[in-house]
Amino acid sequence: MTPEFNCAVIAKTSGVFNRQGMTDAAGKQTSLEGQDAFLPPNTRRSLPIALLRAREAVMENFRPMLAAHDLTEQQWRVIRILAEQGVIDASEMADKAFILPPSLTRIIRTLEERGLISKLRDENDGRRVLLEITSSGLSIIEQVAPESKAIYERLQSRFGREKIDVLLDLLDELADLSQQS
Amino acid sequence: MTPEFNCAVIAKTSGVFNRQGMTDAAGKQTSLEGQDAFLPPNTRRSLPIALLRAREAVMENFRPMLAAHDLTEQQWRVIRILAEQGVIDASEMADKAFILPPSLTRIIRTLEERGLISKLRDENDGRRVLLEITSSGLSIIEQVAPESKAIYERLQSRFGREKIDVLLDLLDELADLSQQS
DNA sequence: GACTGTTATTTAACATGTTAACTTAAATTT
DNA sequence: AAATTTAAGTTAACATGTTAAATAACAGTC
Numbered sequence: 001m002t003p004e005f006n007c008a009v010i011a012k013t014s015g016v017f018n019r020q021g022m023t024d025a026a027g028k029q030t031s032l033e034g035q036d037a038f039l040p041p042n043t044r045r046s047l048p049i050a051l052l053r054a055r056e057a058v059m060e061n062f063r064p065m066l067a068a069h070d071l072t073e074q075q076w077r078v079i080r081i082l083a084e085q086g087v088i089d090a091s092e093m094a095d096k097a098f099i100l101p102p103s104l105t106r107i108i109r110t111l112e113e114r115g116l117i118s119k120l121r122d123e124n125d126g127r128r129v130l131l132e133i134t135s136s137g138l139s140i141i142e143q144v145a146p147e148s149k150a151i152y153e154r155l156q157s158r159f160g161r162e163k164i165d166v167l168l169d170l171l172d173e174l175a176d177l178s179q180q181s
Numbered sequence: 182m183t184p185e186f187n188c189a190v191i192a193k194t195s196g197v198f199n200r201q202g203m204t205d206a207a208g209k210q211t212s213l214e215g216q217d218a219f220l221p222p223n224t225r226r227s228l229p230i231a232l233l234r235a236r237e238a239v240m241e242n243f244r245p246m247l248a249a250h251d252l253t254e255q256q257w258r259v260i261r262i263l264a265e266q267g268v269i270d271a272s273e274m275a276d277k278a279f280i281l282p283p284s285l286t287r288i289i290r291t292l293e294e295r296g297l298i299s300k301l302r303d304e305n306d307g308r309r310v311l312l313e314i315t316s317s318g319l320s321i322i323e324q325v326a327p328e329s330k331a332i333y334e335r336l337q338s339r340f341g342r343e344k345i346d347v348l349l350d351l352l353d354e355l356a357d358l359s360q361q362s
Numbered sequence: 363g364a365c366t367g368t369t370a371t372t373t374a375a376c377a378t379g380t381t382a383a384c385t386t387a388a389a390t391t392t
Numbered sequence: 393a394a395a396t397t398t399a400a401g402t403t404a405a406c407a408t409g410t411t412a413a414a415t416a417a418c419a420g421t422c
Contacts (some may be wrong), residue, residue, distance in 0.1 A: 045349055047239050047336075050255070052279050054352040055232040057359035062229070072407065091370065098233050103408050104370055127370040127417045140400085142218070155228075159358055163351060168226055170348045171235040177340055178238035248411085252376065272400065284378050284401055291377085307386045308400040
């Protein structure tokens with residue numbers, strides 16, 4: 001059963017296509033009623049939007065706390081990964097933080113200007129930019145990390161650890177799937 | 182078990198903290214080794230990043246096709262929802278497409294300039310902006326929708342419909358959870 | 363060692379995300 | 393009905409996403 005692509009189901013559940021079928025003042029057709037073959041998948045059960053909604057819902061919990069420390073989500077990811085990993089280069093950071101290189105360039109600039117990280121030269125490869133967290137950056141980590149941990153644990157206990165584990169496994173599998181082909 | 186917050190586990194699995202413990206040339210401490218209480222959650226099992234990765238992986242499948250039709254993901258969501266729903270106002274669109282009002286304002290402007298949608302006045306409420314898809318917009322829908330459907334079905338068959346259903350249920354539940362509190 | 367190709371990073375240009383402030387119209391209050 | 397409050401959109405300002413092109417350094421070939 002794949003109701004996502006079935007116009008009849010959409011029409012019945014949305015309740016919009018039931019009243020006379022969407023024509024504007026001039027009587028032109030303004031929706032796709034009766035064109036089942038071309039109807040797009042129902043927005044409500046679409047994976048991209050569901051992933052977006054869930055991500056937004058999760059981030060809502062963290063954003064106020066990060067904003068209080070004047071950090072964006074991406075800036076937090078960068079300094080947190082530096083605290084975990086030590087010195088790494090920009091490419092590795094882009095991979096681990098899932099930030100595209102052009103965005104990372106700007107984020108690095110901002111964080112360096114704020115004195116939270118510093119750039120180092122790689123003696124073996126002049127192309128690479130090595131990143132290191134500063135003591136100032138570490139001190140922010142020490143403030144934010146406990147709050148972040150508390151928020152995550154509250155989320156975990158409300159949603160259920162087992163369900164989060166199942167979810168993480170499914171998400172990883174989905175990501176790995178498209179990674180290959 | 183919550184290995185996400187256990188420094189020992191991170192140190193063992195990342196293999197980075199094992200060699201002498203991350204000090205820079207001057208000997209200053211540059212990572213959080215030995216500060217378990219402040220260590221952030223392990224990036225690799227974090228819900229926000231997992232959701233981001235999964236979403237990116239899914240969108241990779243659609244983006245080339247949308248780009249071939251000169252559509253961004255968000256523009257496609259807007260005209261698709263108009264095709265499904267008929268005439269709706271901007272607020273309802275923002276809700277259904279999960280696009281923030283300022284972004285939607287710009288997207289509406291772009292789509293109207295391209296002649297894919299048109300704005301109407303709401304006679305009952307002068308504040309509202311009603312949106313309607315044009316015949317030109319419908320014709321794009323008719324081209325893109327079958328391709329979109331094919332891509333989604335390929336994804337479904339590769340990942341498994343049952344697993345997608347389980348995933349969608351978990352994502353919805355997670356989104357609804359944070360929606361309330 | 364000059365040529366070619368590849369890799370890491372940056373820049374450019376445009377689109378969207380995010381928060382706050384602003385504008386206008388409706389709805390409420392008094 | 394005037395004043396206040398609320399709601400819908402927009403604008404502004406800055407941050408990030410996204411793709412393509414440019415730059416610079418490395419790697420391999422001849």
